[in-house]
Amino acid sequence: MRSIKRALISVSDKSNLERFARFLEDRGVKIISTGGTREFLSQRNITSTDITKVTSRPESFGGRVKTLDFTILSGLLFDREKDINEAEALEIEPIDLLVCNFYPFTQVKKSQADLDKLIENIDIGGVTLVRAAAKNFRGVAVVTDVHNYDALTRELIENNMSLSLETRYKLMVKAFNTVANYDADIATTMTEMSCKSSLRLSYSEYKTLRYGENPHQNATVYRDNNAQAGSFLLDQNQLSGKDLSFNNVLDLVSALDVVLPLERQACSIIKHNIPCGLAEGDNKSNLLALAWAGDPVSSFGSVIAFNCLVDKKDLVFLEFDNSDKTKRKFIEVIAALEFTEEALSYLKIQTNLRILSISQKFIDIYSKGRELRFIPGGVLSQDVNNKTYEKLECVTKTSYLDLGKKNKLVSFGIEAIKQIRSNAIALVRECRDGSYQLLGQGSGQPNRLNSVKLASEIAQKNLIDQGEDPNLSDVLLVSEAFFPFVDNIEYCAASGIKTIIQPGGSIKDKDIISACDKHGIAMYFTGIRHFKH
């Protein structure tokens, strides 16, 4: 590429421009500029030629037409090899550098502007300049990002005022992506103003993973180009350990899904994308042991998340420094809001363990918005499930629940159930120290009775393992959907369960309530179902 001798600057966002423009002027680059840009430059004593001098046309129609001109666009577009004679004959001078960004359509849209305001903020000239320059990147450098000026300045200094083909290619790629994002936003907005919604999603490759769910599946992670800063899970700070695998990422999402909505300090344990341990309470150093006790078999090789700062004493249950290596608990991933230095040193004993700190920013914007699932040829989009219960209505003669006090235990149980796949049953209890514990769960079963059995069996086993009486009378059974048949209640009665929380709404509700009454079980309807399929 010939060195840069002539530049066109036409920008809406003037950030960082002064220094770059001054550098160009100092190096003898002839600058052409448009209306507002020219004013900005001349106020700073940077000389530029008014574009109307080049086009021999006025800026017309309230600025709608200023750069849309044969001379300007030919200067950007003509092929620097093939078309050189034709350009000379037509007295077209090449433009070597274009610095351009667009009317702020996206920002204006966010300010709830009306259609006319939006339309005036659809940039025609700027987009045309950028697309023309990008197409001709072999002869033109196109700069669309106000954060690139300094790096380009350095390269221009080093390379005697020219830019490598590689740099121009990168600038071209960025330019076309910028235009595509801009037009995607316009297309989506205009579509939605006609009362039809549309989705345009844009992602950049973040990294290639070793493999997907299984070793024979290739996998890649992409970052959402429009995601708010800090909202991308893989931008969280990994403090130690191996790279996250595909399945680690899925498990980590579930671990955070279950632990982040809880009010008190909490710890979740995920295995094969199933929440098999969960505890919440004020006595933080006890949470991991309580969560682990929810399924001591499955917790091996799990992914663990805390919604709070973690200290070494919160982790010693893992016995990472036990000289008997068989006592050390093996886990795959641990995430927390923060780790103390001491906690981190302790965790790093397991060099492979993936340790992540999750930023407050991430948590603040987590799980707002929509949940998307791909189906063949399309996408299902739904509101995130961010309710717990609507009411807590006792429908039986007996009522064991002190609603005033135990509301929060119900919420805890529902947060657990929300992340367990249907049919889902959670048995939760309040421990002596006021902590809440998931004592057993039944998940992923095609009928509800299976899940009730699975949850009850593991809860009883866990109580025995914890040296307690395997009595389920103080435990709440939370069901994510209604009971279709009385057999579930019969089983609960036989297991000694005394309190059931469920949405209600079955045509069999009357029979279900009678069965509870027969066995002295208290049952409460919440009005909110929590299927997770």
Place this chain on the structure above:
Amino acid sequence: MRSIKRALISVSDKSNLERFARFLEDRGVKIISTGGTREFLSQRNITSTDITKVTSRPESFGGRVKTLDFTILSGLLFDREKDINEAEALEIEPIDLLVCNFYPFTQVKKSQADLDKLIENIDIGGVTLVRAAAKNFRGVAVVTDVHNYDALTRELIENNMSLSLETRYKLMVKAFNTVANYDADIATTMTEMSCKSSLRLSYSEYKTLRYGENPHQNATVYRDNNAQAGSFLLDQNQLSGKDLSFNNVLDLVSALDVVLPLERQACSIIKHNIPCGLAEGDNKSNLLALAWAGDPVSSFGSVIAFNCLVDKKDLVFLEFDNSDKTKRKFIEVIAALEFTEEALSYLKIQTNLRILSISQKFIDIYSKGRELRFIPGGVLSQDVNNKTYEKLECVTKTSYLDLGKKNKLVSFGIEAIKQIRSNAIALVRECRDGSYQLLGQGSGQPNRLNSVKLASEIAQKNLIDQGEDPNLSDVLLVSEAFFPFVDNIEYCAASGIKTIIQPGGSIKDKDIISACDKHGIAMYFTGIRHFKH
């Protein structure tokens, strides 16, 4: 809007153009056209003015610059109210109609063109014209779709050669969407040529659903704008019944996932997104009963899919016409490649039942490509899991399996396991008539032993219910991943299971094999894991 008096036509794709252009000419519309378009029109005796007469400039630089001109773009862009005097002073005549489509970048890309060829097929002029006309849709009609000419002709005739604001708005929305798709393709292609992948996905609203996974979640289905014709699940032909719900769609996807890869005629039953019934065989009229017997409790309220034509005799098991209504099986959705008239009449007895015929086209392109899952701020992308097994290696002293003959039963078992969530166990068998049947499955458990127990218990129960000996010695146990502990094998032995299929690869493999040998169990390694999380 004033009636259309002056039109600019500049098209790459000339389909359907002749009739439309002739109509415009007949109605006295002055047509301006560019190079190839003008040639096309004049060959058909349609008069048009060469654009160079309007711009007073030659078509330059091999066609790179022909429409990029002050006069033309002002004619499209000036505000028909505010700028009328300015336009007159500048001698700008309005252009009322733009007919334009772009260089075929996408098609050229598909033909494996090199970078130079691609770059020449990035349309600058056309995109600029369309964006300018779309911005000024209050004064200009912009036509970018060759399939819209006839409808517009009708409206022009009815409305005395003008188009309603509503039509111009719709044309504008389509124009911006067309540009956005075009630029998305360019941006993606240019990004990928620099060895970074990117994803740009674009969806249009297909319909709003009653609700999402739960009644308190709003939900919408979108169609992929770039999906091949026929590949969208909701474009399949619904022959009867209520609208598909969010959960119906998820279940239907799973039902098809499990049944479509099978070679012989097959039937799958999905409940809560779990394959709880599956049968494959030549005796089609027996398949539904065999599949149903895999979990007669859960099959109530299920979603059913066949991979073949379905006749009435294949369905009578449902007993829809039984005078004892309690015998009639209740199902939510049934899908098949085709239904005979008789089958359809029979199914329609249940007026709410959703009946879908799946096109051969859909099946042909089903499940090619990638599988995407949303995570906070990004997407995980992986190859579809379309392997079954790599080898079938007997690792034990005993070998019950006639590998030559039973290979297909192993494949059947693996296709089942692929769609069951981890930890997943399937018990499958060959029936006397040569059909294959899923006799029991264990799914969604955080440890493998649970799943082995669940699958074995239901298989034994099902055998008893089918009036058979509850002996599992002829059944294959298929595990989607290796066994971590010997307890699984001990449990299999106690249940009478004699044949185990699993990928292998545990550090405990040696112990696992010894345990099998101790109990006379035959075990085969496949080398391929099938986690589904």
